[in-house]
Structure formats: C-alpha cells, structure tokens
Amino acid sequence: MSNTTVAELVTLTISGIPVRAVIAEILNFRTNDSGRFADVRLTDGTVVEHADTLDIELTAAARDAIAAA
Numbered sequence: 001m002s003n004t005t006v007a008e009l010v011t012l013t014i015s016g017i018p019v020r021a022v023i024a025e026i027l028n029f030r031t032n033d034s035g036r037f038a039d040v041r042l043t044d045g046t047v048v049e050h051a052d053t054l055d056i057e058l059t060a061a062a063r064d065a066i067a068a069a
Contacts, residue, residue: 006062
C-alpha cells in the first residue's frame with residue numbers, strides 16, 4: 001500500500017485560523033440541500049465532521065495518478 005498523500009483539507013477555523021492538513025481517511029459522505037459534506041480523519045487522528053467537500057483538495061500525486069489511468 002502506498003503512503004502517498006492524495007488529499008488535503010484546506011479551510012479556516014471559525015476564528016479565522018487557516019488549516020491545511022493531510023486527510024488519512026474519509027469516514028462518511030453525504031449530500032443535502034446545503035451541499036456535499038464529508039467526515040474525515042486527519043493523519044494526526046483528529047476527526048473533522050461535516051467538512052465541505054469544496055475544502056478538500058487533491059494533491060499533485062492524485063491528479064497525476066488520475067491522468068495516467
């Protein structure tokens with residue numbers, strides 16, 4: 001299994017502090033009238049619930065793998 005980072009959460013906390021963290025696992029995904037959301041586990045073990053999927057960015061490695069497929 002590869003240890004390549006494929007996605008990062010890039011967002012702001014409610015107090016305006018920027019957050020950029022590597023996503024280790026997507027725990028849940030849902031869509032409602034407000035948009036698409038995911039619960040994710042970061043590499044440090046923190047679980048972020050209800051993250052807007054617009055705040056999840058693919059890394060260059062993931063984009064390259066998709067392009068090669």
